[in-house]
Amino acid sequence: MSDKSLRVYFTTHHDGRLTGQLLPVWDSFFDEPPPSAYGNSEAEIYALLETRIRMMLLENPAGLERFLWEENLEARTITVEIHPQTLHKKRPVIAKALIPLKLTYVYGKLESGAWRVRVPRFGWSFVLEDLAIAREVLQNALTTVLLGEKPKGLYDFRHEGVEYVSSWDLGWLQRDNRRGPSEERPPEVLDQISEELTSRALGGRQPALVYDAESMRTWLAHAQRQPPQSLLLVGGPGSGKTSQVLKLARLIAEQRREDKKANLPRIWRTSAERIVAGMVYLGMWQERCLKIVDALSYENDYLYVDRLTSILAPQPDGSSIGDLLLPAAMSGEISMIAECTEAELERCQRRFPESLRPFRIIRIEPPPASQVPELMLRYQAAKRSRVSIHALGLRQLVGHLETFQRDSLFPGKAFRFLDWLEQQGEPGKARTLYPRDASEAYARYTGLPLQLISDEVPAEQASLAGQLRQGVIGQDRACELAAGVLARFKAGLNDPEKPVGTLLFAGPTGVGKTELSKQLSRTLFGNEDRMIRLDMSEYMLPGSAQRLMEVGPGITSLAERVRQQPMSLVLFDEIEKAHPEVFDLLLGILGEGRLTDSLGRLVDFRMAVVCMTSNLGVEQSEPAGFGAERGSEDFMRAIRQAFRPELFNRIDHVIPFRRLSEADVLRIVDLELEKAASRAGLLRRRLRLVVEPDARAWLARHGYDPKLGARPLKRLIEAKVMAPIAVKLSAEAGLEGAMLPVVVAGTEAERMLRPEYRAVATVLGD
Structure with a gap:
């Protein structure tokens, strides 16, 4: 019995879940139905079946004998065509049309040379002299049950999904059998x-x-x-x-x-x-x-x-x-x-x-990159992958993995990509990836834009700066310097043993330092969620640095988050407020691209962009209203005095941010209003937000603070524009396809409002 094992027949359902059923070797009229289970994965099915087997053995120690197989089984899906039965004046009539039905059966060769054939979904079992007649036999059997005394409907034979059979060796069963x-x-x-x-x-x-x-x-x-x-x-x-x-x-x-x-x-x-x-x-x-x-x-x-x-x-x-x-x-x-x-x-x-x-x-030494394409092919063959990759595409993928995922080694990172690639394919459809397809797939896998990873797609510093300026207003010079880091990354000229870039944004509050970090994350990784933001005012006390290194279930420290997603942008907000112990950690992160967590494991920062913000060098007495830069602000001098030389020398660029002009704030108003106008509640009702020039100027004037910059602007738009609109929409449920004017009280635009617009207008006033 030690050379026998179980066979489990899996059926994939449309919801992605599985049914697993033990296949009996022989059937008897008085037998109980074979053990079966329903779950999310094969592992869950096996666990449930094992519980059912143990319960069965408690009632009947010999009950497992009928499920132990010696021959190997394979599954095959065929299509058979059936003339369906219909009713005409309460009489059965066989239709002329042929209906194709998919039927899956399993087969195994007996010692005698005959073939055992089973259709597990319906409990059918045959022994055939020649497997070639399986289709004909099954078609006849299907016709019989459809046209018999108690005919079944075609719906009973619908094809759920992929059906397959796996062998299952219960080790504890064999050990129990060897024991007395x-x-x-x-x-x-x-x-x-x-x-x-x-x-x-x-x-x-x-x-x-x-x-x-x-x-x-x-x-x-x-x-x-x-x-x-x-x-x-x-x-x-x-x-x-x-x-x-x-x-x-x-x-x-x-x-x-x-x-x-x-x-x-x-x-x-x-x-x-x-x-x-x-x-x-x-x-x-x-x-x-x-x-x-x-x-x-x-x-x-x-x-x-x-x-x-x-x-x-x-x-x-x-x-x-x-x-x-x-x-x-x-x-x-x-x-x-x-x-x-x-x-x-x-x-x-x-x-x-x-x-x-x-x-x-x-x-355990990783294989050289030159051997990885062959290992990837062997891995795909072992998985019976539906996705094939051209030889040039394989080399290109290995290059991407070697360049952009230095936190992991071969062959693991190559096999993980192949697993992900297999999950992205359409079920039952084979495809081939050529070099351009391979780069596009890798871009989706990592979130990195194709223009930064592919040599076939150009990405000049000017175009990258233009992408950053779309979300950052009034800081053209800062965007150009930050775009230089991206251009260096695309060219592969960044130091491979340090973070992709280390940037310190210096300037007044509310001028776009944090927004540039978000825009960098969107440009590099396609998503603002890839930014890890740490407020350094929370790390001012002794012992605070230890919190950055903590690991364990439920902990969201810097070490845990970067280990889970090495391709991230890490933002240390108001870095000057951090305790000196934090600066000691930064020396290792910025200098060697790594951090040692509380368990002594290394966390790799070499694929991360590190940004820091600081108000150092900004005078306490701010000019009133919209102001140009003040010559007395010396960012570099203040930063050099605050940071130790060994830390300052690890920063790639100190990027100064200027104060916003009135024109800059007006552009920020337009940007925020554009975001507000694209909210789901307005789009669903086809409502258009129309903001008059006087209203834009009013929002710019009241949304800017000399000390806080443009930070109050979002709160002002929420309170003065979006909140009144929400009240109107709640009161008028049928309002659709209308224009929602935003005007300033007492202006010509308010006086010229047509009556039908006056009821839905938002009026701003001092």
């Missing part, structure tokens, strides 16, 4: 906090893997030791550390299939988060760790704990998971597999040297 009836089942604690990888390796429940079995023989030698050698995999993100463990699990499973007596370890996969999940009271998680050690004690199995730094991190009571697991690993009582980066390894060697004693260190 008096032996215990696998320890419950391992079922709670982990998953057994080797039993899943051949059951279609692992991601596609690209590997050479010969290259894994050394790993197998470590696993065959008694006890197995504990392993620490060292490599950068994306180099394939986790994949190596999955490959080892696959190789062990293949060896077991070839040699039933092979004494090879199982691999239990867990993490620090899963170990402590739900452990709310004092001593609970420590008790669980002791149960894990007891369950694995001298079992010659592996405990794969994912990141080494996570089990070494102190829990709220000050101790760590490693304090309980690592001594058992040192004594050879249990064997472990863990991962870390090179920087984390160095930190452990300095702070926790004893934690490394149980492990044999294996470094």
